[in-house]
Amino acid sequence: MAVHNADIAAALDQIADLLELQNANPFRVRAYRNAARIAGGLRFDIAARLARGLELPKIPGIGADLAGKIRELAARGSCELLDRLKAGAPAGITDLLRLPGLGPKRVRALHQELGIGSLAALQRAARDGRLRALPGFGEKTEQRLLAAVSAHLSKARRFKLALAAQYAEPYAAWLRKAPGAREVVVAGSYRRMKETVGDLDFLVSAQPRNRVIERFTAYAEVREVLASGATKASVRLASGIQADLRVVPPGSLGAALHYFTGSKAHNIALRRSARERGLKVNEYGLFRGAQRIAGDTEASVYAALELPWIPPELREDQGEIEAARRGALPHLIELGDLRGDLHVHTRATDGRNTAREMALAARARGLQYVAITDHSQRQTLVHGLDAVRLAKQIDEIERLDRELQGITLLTGVEVDILEDGSLDLPDSILSRLDVVVAAVHSRFNLPRARQTERILRALDHPLVRLLAHPSGRLIDERDPYDVDMQAVIRKARARGVCLELNAQPDRLDLSDVHCRMAKDEGVLVCINSDAHAADGFEVLACGVGQARRGWLERGDVLNARPLSGLRRLLNRGRS
């Protein structure tokens, strides 16, 4: 079984957890956490690279020791240190660290004093009233932990971005009406457009003697107030999502916005940079000694460090600060740059609207072209198109294209890649289409070598122009299939095929890391809605957010091209 970068990252994080429980040097713990983050963000496959006999490149934060650990992890999925740490601790003990209110010190006390090493054991002890006997634990803590275990066992703790937006925006609107409130911003991973959001971070600038905290906790959807002080508060909503609020004076909004947007790694890197200049950054501003020299706006914070403003989507300490320093930040793609959509379904298969309705909806959104790409015959459940029905649809689309003004319809199909890598429809019909989108919809669990071979063969097909949802993952629901993405991207470059960034909130496939890999290799990405209804183009905003996290610029995106440029690229390699 291949070891993926994510596996290495998870192992390094587990080492950090276990070291922390041993009361190890906190900076040693941090080094492992940092290494986990770095490993998860690398744009090459560590195990594959090492297997080819290449060395790890020199990476800041990864010294000789950690490089050795990573080599060991890549080779066998674990390392001597991790084995030893795991042997010395109960298997479930790191689960306890995931509970809000429990950190390493208290978990250690639970284990040493009460022998608690799992969520189940903690639940039993709390129910029996045994926790309150421990020093530092009281009745309130006991009740809170009991509730936290139940919540943890019963539901996923992160929300997909588009879902989080449904909770965040009305709540923000409610806060804007608080007496004294000036500006209300949703910061945190929400502002950075992460695929999923753990909680909502509201930041409000307000005059003195405002009533923002009161209004925050009085919101109708608040089920529980977790904390409430003079300037910050936390609540849990009926939906289970946690919301945090910080109230700052108007003059501090920039510094606070920067602070609460994160990521934590980006903030730490920036503060280190400030320290080196004899400055200090906190949520109130940027200081030289006691004197505040910036912080009214985010840009002023960066400017005081001689940096341009860095877009939130890039703030992961994945090279953005160095790029900013060199003046080499990307000009990120924007929603308005998209000219079309090359992956749309209709009632012919599993969509809800007709091709005409989809075309009109695309036009209303300001798109210049849209490709109708229904499923192929293999998808029997959704009445996938065989060659005869597809031929009729092509005629219909061409007729519609002549009739409708202000939008160009392209003919297409989302054709299944069969298990052997061949396509689910004959070339005789595929060759009539403007765009052939190929996709894997079956046999997700093939071994890596066969899955990779299957997809590479499909990319070799001369009519394939686009690979849809290349990893097949569904966020928090289905793992990506085991495929050598580096090989897929190289093949795509060799064949002039584009990779889709499917904008569905539960897919967002390509990932941000894979977007950067594609960009590095010069492979164009196509941000598609995969809309199944006329209102389905809204998700393009999520796709653009993901693309921005992947450092993509307008020139890296196929469907940011005007129609003429698009046609040239689609026809490339055809006779």
Added chain:
DNA sequence: GCCGTTTTCGGCCCGACTGTTTTCAGTCG
């Protein structure tokens, strides 16, 4: 555990809130 044209040792980001600790540790973001 990492890192260094001030350094190979001694640093390593910063502040708010909670609970139970009567003065602050632990946790969180």
